[in-house]
Structure formats: C-alpha cells, structure tokens
Amino acid sequence: MANTRRKAAWEYFGEELKRRREEAGLTQTQLGDRVFVSGGYIGQFEQAFRKPQLDVAIRIDEVLRTGGFFERTWHKLIRERRFASYFEEVAELERTATKICDFAPLVVPGLLQTEAYNRALMTEDDPFATEEQMQDTIDARMERAQILADATRPEFWVILHEHVLRTPVGGPSTMADQLDRIVARIRERTVLVTIIPYAKGAHASMNGMFRLMEFDDAPPVAYTETEFSGTLIDEPAVVKRAQRTYDLLRVAALSPEASLELIASAAEDHRRCVRTT
Numbered sequence: 001m002a003n004t005r006r007k008a009a010w011e012y013f014g015e016e017l018k019r020r021r022e023e024a025g026l027t028q029t030q031l032g033d034r035v036f037v038s039g040g041y042i043g044q045f046e047q048a049f050r051k052p053q054l055d056v057a058i059r060i061d062e063v064l065r066t067g068g069f070f071e072r073t074w075h076k077l078i079r080e081r082r083f084a085s086y087f088e089e090v091a092e093l094e095r096t097a098t099k100i101c102d103f104a105p106l107v108v109p110g111l112l113q114t115e116a117y118n119r120a121l122m123t124e125d126d127p128f129a130t131e132e133q134m135q136d137t138i139d140a141r142m143e144r145a146q147i148l149a150d151a152t153r154p155e156f157w158v159i160l161h162e163h164v165l166r167t168p169v170g171g172p173s174t175m176a177d178q179l180d181r182i183v184a185r186i187r188e189r190t191v192l193v194t195i196i197p198y199a200k201g202a203h204a205s206m207n208g209m210f211r212l213m214e215f216d217d218a219p220p221v222a223y224t225e226t227e228f229s230g231t232l233i234d235e236p237a238v239v240k241r242a243q244r245t246y247d248l249l250r251v252a253a254l255s256p257e258a259s260l261e262l263i264a265s266a267a268e269d270h271r272r273c274v275r276t277t
Contacts, residue, residue: 007048009077013070014046020064021046035059051077083140086230090211090223093232095147099155099214101246106209108164108178111145111156112185117178120170148190156191159249162198165266172273179267186260194253195262212239212246 021031021042028046029039035056044050052060057074061067083091094100094111102109108117118138122129147153168175185191211223222233222242233239254262 010048013073014048018046024064034063089232097154097213098216101157101212103159103249104209105161110141112182114178114181116174120174158193159253161196172270176267176270179263183264195259196253200252
C-alpha cells in the first residue's frame with residue numbers, strides 16, 4: 001500500500017546516503033559535523049527512522065558533491081506525499097469502496113468540501129503554509145472528490161452534527177456556498193446526508209470523525225481521526241462495534257427530508273449574514 005511504498009522510497013534515500021558517505025570516506029559523525037547535525041541524526045536518516053529537512057539535504061549534497069541528488073529526491077518524495085501519512089491508505093481504499101459512511105461532528109467531510117471551505121480550514125490550521133503548499137492540498141482533495149462523479153461511484157452516506165452547519169468556516173459567504181454544494185449533491189443523489197440536531201444533545205461518538213468503508217472483494221474497514229492522527233481499523237470485532245455506533249447515530253439523526261430542509265435553511269441564514277454586513 002501507499003505507506004509501504006513511501007517507506008521503501010525513504011529507505012532508498014537512506015541507503016544512498018550511506019553508500020555515498022562511505023565512498024567519501026566519512027563517518028556519520030564527520031558528515032554530521034559538516035552539515036550541522038549530530039552523527040546519530042545522520043544514522044537515523046540512513047535507517048529511514050527520520051526524514052531530513054530540506055536545508056540538511058542541500059548541505060549533504062554540497063559536502064558529498066552529489067550534484068543535487070538528495071535535494072531532488074527530497075522534493076520528489078515530499079511532493080508526492082499529497083495526504084497526511086496516516087490518511088494515504090484511506091485515500092487509496094476509498095477509490096475501490098462500494099459504500100462509504102462518514103460521521104462528521106465538527107467540519108464538512110473532505111469529499112464534500114468546496115475549495116474555499118478547504119482553504120479556510122487550512123489557513124486556520126497552518127497560517128504559515130505557502131500558497132503552493134495549500135494549492136497542492138486543495139488539488140489533491142478535489143481530485144479525491146471525483147469518485148463521486150464516476151459511474152461506479154460508491155454509495156455515500158454522511159451524518160453531520162448541526163454544529164457543522166452553524167460554524168462559519170471562512171465566513172458566512174463561504175459557508176453559504178459550502179452548504180449549497182451539499183444541497184446540490186443531495187439533489188443529484190450522489191450522497192445521502194442526515195443531520196443530528198442540537199436538540200439531541202451530546203453523543204458518545206462526537207469527539208471525532210469516523211468512517212466505515214465496504215468493498216466487493218474485501219472485508220469492511222473503519223477509520224477514526226482526531227486533529228493530529230488517524231487510525232485505519234480492520235479487526236472484525238472493532239469494525240462491527242463501529243458499524244453499531246453508526247447505526248445509533250443514524251437513529252439519532254433527522255430524516256433525509258428534514259435534514260435537507262435544515263441544511264438549506266442554514267445556508268440561507270449564512271447568506272442573510274452576508275447581506276447585513
């Protein structure tokens with residue numbers, strides 16, 4: 001899978017570093033001294049335990065006289081990493097899923113996000129991200145969403161908490177457009193969205209998003225995510241518990257018709273805020 005291939009690529013980076021360092025007649029400590037890191041740190045690069053920063057890769061090229069090999073390889077490996085490492089395998093699996101069920105208590109799921117909404121989330125998450133970095137992430141997410149336009153698209157079920165509709169990510173105009181996108185997807189019948197209203201109170205599963213995926217030729221999996229990490233789960237007993245939790249969330253949600261009405265109403269509320277400012 002994606003994680004395995006990426007690990008192998010960084011192992012190759014480390015093997016090349018070791019080979020070229022030894023050809024130059026340098027120990028790890030000697031190379032470390034020349035590029036302003038410890039010898040132990042060089043050892044971690046060579047064993048693919050750690051990944052060097054770009055400036056270190058550039059200094060390694062200068063010291064070992066490798067003609068920019070390590071800088072070019074670094075750029076290639078970083079650029080190809082379009083998703084967080086913990087999400088890479090999930091992004092691959094969703095392309096072959098026959099059914100995807102998302103629960104999102106805080107933000108709109110990635111497959112339904114508009115570009116402006118996604119950009120607003122990233123700006124809040126990392127205000128120092130460059131425009132190029134942000135655009136790469138946005139492009140990757142928009143490409144993922146293309147699975148909903150395919151003839152073989154999966155059944156896509158989404159449960160949102162009302163909180164997602166009311167929080168003005170990117171401002172009221174961005175939110176109105178985002179909710180309009182969801183309404184359009186519902187009416188196109190590419191997704192079935194239901195809402196857990198504030199009136200239902202808290203739910204035990206509302207501390208983070210989670211996803212269920214089913215496949216024609218493989219067992220189902222579950223995926224849970226928090227702010228800084230995600231976990232893909234294929235243990236049958238745990239997946240079964242996650243499926244039961246999703247069923248309970250579905251019971252707590254409004255009907256599809258009532259949910260559509262609430263989403264459209266929330267979009268109009270945000271538009272009203274735009275008109276009054």
